[in-house]
Amino acid sequence: MLSVTEVMQLLTPAGQRITVASQAMSPGPSPAGEPCPPSANAAAAGELTVADIDLPAQIADLTDDDLVGLYRDMVLVRRLDEEATSLQRQGELGLWASLRGQEAAQVGSGRALGAQDMAFPSYREHGVAWCRGIDPMAILAIFRGNSLGGWDPAEHGFALYSIVVGAQTLHATGYAMGMARDGSPGAAIVYFGDGASSEGDVNEAFGWASVFRTPLVFFCQNNQWAISEPASRQSRTEIFHRASGFGFPSLRVDGNDVLACLAVTRWALATARAGGGPVLVEAVTYRMGAHTTADDPTRYRAPGELDAWRRRDPIDRMRAHLGAAGLLDEDRERRLAIEADACAHDLRTRCRSMPDPEPASLFDHVQVTDTGLVSVQRSAFTAAPGDGGDGPYVQGDLDRRSGLVTGETRVSGQAW
Amino acid sequence: MTSGAVITNGQRADAGAAPAAPAPITMAKALNLGLRAAMAADPKVLVMGEDVGTLGGVFRVTDGLQQEFGEPRVIDTPLAESAIVGTAIGLAMRGYRPVCEIQFDGFVYPAFDQIVSQLAKLHYRSAGRIRLPVTIRIPFGGGIGAVEHHSESPEAYFCHTAGLKVVACSNPADAHLMIQQAIRSDDPVIFLEPKRRYWEKAVVDPRPLTELPAADTTELHRSMVARAGTDATLVGYGPTVRTCLDAAEVSAADDSRSLEVIDLRSLSPLDLTPVLDSVRRTGRLVVVHEAPSNVSLSAEVAARVTEEAFYSLEAPVLRVTGYDTPYPPARLEDHYLPDVDRILDAVDRSFGF
Known part of the structure; x- marks a missing residue:
């Protein structure tokens, strides 16, 4: 009954660049089933495979600097995330929701967005926010209790965080309808998780976006856990399979592969912008940390699970690739580490000196x-x-x- | 009185200089004309909901709008109330002015999160950067012999929510005026239409908002004296304004009592100025609505009148409401709904203090 296509990849977990489309790998520790034949027409409803999309071509324009830039994004975002966790432990934040492990899914998809596009995040999209030019302090201000959402969505093409999971998928659907009416050259992308995929709003958004063919990319980060509930508690089928029942195309990508995430999101956005209607991307990734700083994952996760995913760490993978390609030497790594520490220090200073609102x-x-x-x-x-x-x-x-x-x-x- | 025109028997006394005196029209038609005027005035106004397009709505309130303004602006939506409101939020973020129709009061609850957690709060959450000029039209109240979930009065849920404005029209002229004002509001408005009054007729000045004299004198969030009186004050809104007016008529004829009737019109914010003015003159207040009494609009009115006009009151504020039961089967609704007898009983009790 369950048919699982391969997971789209451009980097193996060891950091080896995949240049031939059919080289896609199994997704690793997440449940895997049997492969199904690729669909004949990428634009038709159905699940897409590597045979439908020329993934390497989607990122053929990337320069060496671009590749290093993606790595830098991930390193800085993780460093800021670590700093925020520390700040919470020291009482400077009320709570923090760590994105650790999801840097590739967020930076890859975030860097696929253009100025004309609009992103609708959930509440863990610190990496996408980084790509959209949001000051990390604006995000910390939310978790510190200083604001409910401190940026201008229109200026950044990045809507406010949405804590009621799935609710934002409908806002994105409506916004995308408006974009189409206005003749906007852009598309919308909405982020949600495996847990949210069970919400009625997400399913209403799937149906609505499909019926009205809205220019919208549904980007599901399946990080395997909705607080303590595994993805298997949300669905008996792989999440990306759901799109076919709603009549629009979907694909599954290795969410720890920044290049593949960039490639598939570029493709999905281009499809949406060109009037092809919505696309569902399921990025298979892993929440390496707790749900939030208030959570204790040792109560529900098997001890070895994190180790298995550590071997698929998105940053290690890109580092290995860049090293092998001769794009990252010790000196560049050291300079990047200094930059990351400086960013973290700046964030810490600004966080601690942030006054309470009037x-x-x-x-x-x-x-x-x-x-x-x-x-x-x-x-x-x-x-x-x-x-x-x-x-x-x-x-x-x-x-x-x-x-x-x-x-x-x-x-x-x-x-x- | 500071709140503009006096209306009598549901008809605006100062509706004034209408060019030609047209035939009376129903409230449903008045709403239809108001929607049409709002759509003609602003191309960003969209109408969306279940059966609003080809059919013209189950009450025909949107009749002919799709033919006139086209399918892109009058959208037959999937049967998904949360999505109707949720996508309206997205469209509003994009600069549109959606007018959502929820087909019946009892069907609004699937949209509750989108209304209460999203629509009501996004302006606040965004520190004022996001404006959501969304109007949600809901036919509400009972009295039409309907099946379950088609006769409810959900207004208190929305009045309790900061960030929402809630209004209820009671007569054709107000319906025509208020729907245009609601659509023009930069804040989200829950627009309650008393469905059992859809077919009551009155003469309505059909001109669009910008040409309506009443628009200058009557803001959306003003309550109004529907019938002047001196002995006791009745407060109603939506469907019970007519019931209060009927009660006042009977009381004048049978008991020689002069009852003042106030139509709240705006349920959130509440404009209690005419109520307080009235209570300071009459000393007696009865509040009437179809919704159950517990934690209701009448509770709020009673509390605030008690706080602000305590020394004027000759009797406790009394309430005539639906019972604190689920809405009963239609064969029992005449027992459930406030009627003239129950209102006059309450007036008698008030005079008994």
């Missing part, structure tokens, strides 16, 4: 046009002693102080 800012931007209630509460709050409002909120008291209640008199002598 208390009264909690009333800002509730609506474009404030309701009377918010205005009244803000007035009373700012008038309160200490400006922090440590007294209990009392509506009637508040209304008197704000002057809302004036001239109140009894209309008769009878009280009750």
Whole structure:
């Protein structure tokens, strides 16, 4: 019943570059089944295989500097991620959701995006954010409790983080509909995980995007775990198989292979931009860390599992490839390490010196046009002693102080 | 009174200088004209929902819009309420002004997360960078003999949610005006249409918002005195405004009591100025709605009137509402829904204090 196509790759876990399309490898520790024949037409609904897409051609333009740049992105993002984890442990952040292990999926897909495209993240897409020019401090501010989303989505082509898993797939679908109507040259991409694939919203988005042929790439990072639940608890079929039931093409890529992720995302975006409708990409990867800093994966993961995935580490793989190609020597590695430490130091400094927001800012931007209630509460709050409002909120008291209640008199002598 | 026009028997007294006095039209038709005017005024306005296109909506509120404005602007959607709202959010982020129709009140709950966690909060989450001018039209309330899930009053859920604006029209003229104002609002608006009043008729000034005199005097979030009175105050919204007006009529004839009727129109934000003005004159207040009483609009009105006009009250604020049961089978709905007798009983109780 279950047919599993091969996982698209351009780098083996040992870092060997695959240049012949049919050389694709098995996905490794994740469950694998039997191969199925490639579909005849890449544009038709169905699962795509390496025979349908000339993967090497998708990245044929990459220069040596580009290749090193992808590596640099991954190294810096991991270093920043490590720093954020430390900051959480030291009490500077309330929580952190580490992307460790998913750098290739995020940097590969993120670097496939153009300025005309729009990305809709979930809450772990720090690597995509990096590619879109988001200041990492803006992300830390969310986990520190200073903001709910601190960047301009329009400026960066990067929507706000979405914590209710899967909800953003519908926003992306609508946004992509709007892009098509506007004749935009771009496409949208939406990130979600194996857990979110069970949500109704994701399935509604699949159906809707397919019916309206919206220019949208569904990019599922299957990191094998939704907190404690394995991907097998979400689905009896491979996630990328689901697209065929909704009538649009899908493929599965080695999510720890930055080159393959870049190649397939470029292809999927080009398909979407050209009016080919949505594409589902399942990037098979692994959440090497905990779900968040509040999680303890030793309670649910087998001890050897992480070791198996460590041998498929996305950064080690690219390092091996660049080393073999003569593009990365010890000096370049050392300079990159210094750069990463400097970025981390800068992030730490800015995080620790970040002041709390102004208390009264909690009333800002509730609506474009404030309701009377918010205005009244803000007035009373700012008038309160200490400006922090440590007294209990009392509506009637508040209304008197704000002057809302004036001239109140009894209309008769009878009280009750 | 600061809140604009007085309407009597559901008809705006100062609707004024309509060019030619047209025949009375139904509320459904008035909404249709309002939608048409909004679509003509702004090419970014889209109508989307189940059966809104070819069919013209199950209540025909969107009748003819697809023929006039084309399929791209009047979209028959998949049966996926969460997606209707969720994609409207994405379209709004892209600069559109979607008007979503949820076919019946009881079908809005699959969209609840998108409304409450996304639509209501994205402006706040984005520190004001994202604006979501999305209107969600929901036929609500009972009284049409429908099957389950077709007669509910979900307004309190939305009023409880910061970031949403919630309004309910009660008569054709308001329906025509308010739908255009809601679509023009830069904030998301839950637009509740009392489905059992869809076929009630009144003369409506058919001109678009920009030419409507009422638009200048009556903001979307203003409550209005629907019938002036001196002895006690009735507050209703949506379908119960008509019931309150009928009660006032009966009370005047049978009991020689002069009941003031106030149509809230806007449920969030609440404009209680006319209510407080009225209570300061009458000293007695009865709030009427179809929704259950527990943690409801009437609870909020009672609390705030008590806080702000305590010394004016001659009696506790009383409430006439649907019961705290699920909506019953249609053969029992006449017992469930507030009617003239129950309202007048409450008025009597108020005078008994």
